[in-house]
Amino acid sequence: MTRFIVCIFALLLSFQSLAAESAPTDESIKNLLDAMNAKQMLEKIRAQNASSVKASILGQLGGKQLNPQQEKVLNTTSEKISSIMAEVMTWENFQSIYTSLYKKNFTQEEVNALTVFYKTPAGKSAMNKMPAVTQQIILESQKLLVPVQDRIQQAAQEGAVEFRKAQ
Secondary structure (H helix, E strand, C coil): CHHHHHHHHHHHHHHHHHHHHHCCCHHHHHHHHHHCCHHHHHHHHHHHHHHHHHHHHHHHCCCCCCCHHHHHHHHHHHHHHHHHHHHHCCHHHHHHHHHHHHHHHCCHHHHHHHHHHHCCHHHHHHHHHHHHHHHHHHHHHHHHHHHHHHHHHHHHHHHHHHHHHCC
């Protein structure tokens, strides 16, 4: 019986040490983010944001031709939206988000392996291409919604009416 208790105790200690070892450190996550050029990637995303906002608004208009006054309003609006987004899309905000999420979702071993990968030519290439790929995914996904935009708007309006009735 004593051997059984000792074995259980040893198992519990080993699980605790595994759990403690598996959480990545802030420093290792910082090294990973550096290897990923995450700060520079955020800057590229911020720079591309203005065109994405404008494209999104144009997508919602369904390819409608704009007159010069509408074009001016579109440009002003997209610039305002981009400026507002830039206020919160700071490196300080994203670094804390990355650190928190990487700690929750990756082990120290995985963070180490990712850091090694992103220091390789293939890893660097992948990170350099990600902002453009992400932007293209957003633009392509918006195209999928254009044909059903009227149906979505109608469903939203019907839902709003039903919501008011339910109050």
